[in-house]
Amino acid sequence: MHGLVNKALQSFVCNSYGQARWIRITEAAQLGFIEFEAMLVYDDATSHRLLGEICRELGRPPEEVLEDLGTYLVSNPRTEALRRLLRFGGVSYLEFLHSLDDLPDRARLAVSDLSLPALELHEHTQGRFTLTCHPGLPGYAHVMMGVLRAMADDYGALVMLEHEGQSSEGEVIAITLIESAFAEGRSFELGARAG
């Protein structure tokens, strides 16, 4: 699995739960190191073992941990660069939702060996969508739940999200956009740079 995925888990655990617990997790997962490199690739088994030990250490199911990871990636100042890249998707939450189809291509444009599963947005009625997360990265849909929730806050939109389980094409998230401009949201200037 790409180092960025592992590094995201590391950053999430360290900054939300502390370095000491992270080190305990790396020991339990028998990594033999404590620091992932964002630009290297690790074998999938390592990442699965790691996630298992994170859940055990935190005493929480993987769905919850992964959703929190998604929220963390968008809302934590340490990963501001990622929030900015996502905000390039559109000027409103609606535009952002429609940009999700391009997300894997955008990711590949930034890091050529990072391959994320395809995402497919369907609009059913006004304000009601489903996002299908194609297979390839177990737990991806739960991370996306967190990302979608945090991005709604970022845009100041009010949404309801529900994980609808597995369809023939992948995991499905139901999205109800209740109000686009519900709150102020966070500012996004094209010219600003993530520190």
Added chain:
Amino acid sequence: MRAEDLSQLLGRLCPMHALLDDSGNVTHVGPTLQKLRPRVPMVGQKFLELFQLIRPRSVTTMSGLLDASGSKLHLRFRDAPQTALKGVIVPLAAGKGAVVNLSFGISILEAVQDYDLTSTDFPGTDLAIELLYLVEAKSAAMEASRTLNQRLQGAMIAAEERAFTDTLTGLKNRRAMDHILSRLLSGSAPFALMHLDLDYFKSVNDRLGHAAGDHVLQHVARIMVEETRDEDTVARVGGDEFVLIFRHLHDRARLDGIARRLIARLEEPIFFGKEVCRISASAGTALSSQFRAPDAAQVLNAADMALYAAKRAGRACHRFHRPERPDLCEDHRGQAGFRGQAGPATGHDGSPPRAEPLTGPGAG
């Protein structure tokens, strides 16, 4: 098409356009272009007084501008910030003036900062937002790669350090010495190479054990580092053999002084617990200037033979290599010592003075 329809159409498709009349006055301007100078209404001003044409050069009139309609225009604002712009001018029907469409080109990165532009300032087909996305994405990825590179470089330096260090004494090892010697040989700076061999070390080892031997070697290493300059190389190349390389030093008196001081300090008693260890040393030195085109084996062999001569002279001695008579070696006053033909004598401790020659089979 009516003039209002044209300006409305252009406003949506090309928000950075300007309509000019025949005399070069701005008659209409797109919303994004006007946003760049919010306090200065552009309509009514002369286009060439707002913008300076950089290429093609020396265009100062409307007719000159129209002549450039086939080529790409490079221009910039006359007042600050002098943002650079690219443009194309297309003449309208005779007497109706022209349309100029502008874009940022590579100045987009500063422009979005200078003018607080947002996605809505660019037409939907413009690649500006994708370009900005790409720049940020690549910078973030590059930053991650840089972190990795720095860490790898640190690891590489540490690994090299380990590979070139004698773990017992912290001195350079044989491999490091080979490396440094070949680098010096490929350069032009003169240097001296001293081969130093401990005397009576084996008896310390035999009498007091390896722990005492190790202690003595560490002590010896410390003395050698203290008695040499930072730019010199001190390497442990065998059990009790050392090579010292002195860069830019070929003064025989100074080298002899260093050797004698080293030997004198090595002869001072070394305490190991309650035990006292006594050793001595012999040294032979070759100068790079003694060879026309020295190679590593030659220089090492020469220092080796000088060391033999020193041993033969009765231990605790230092000799220089004598190129004309390799069997004879000089002390620094030029007095020859003799290297016996009868083979090496046994040492005071009863062991052969040198179990293995420093130079390899291909040497000499």
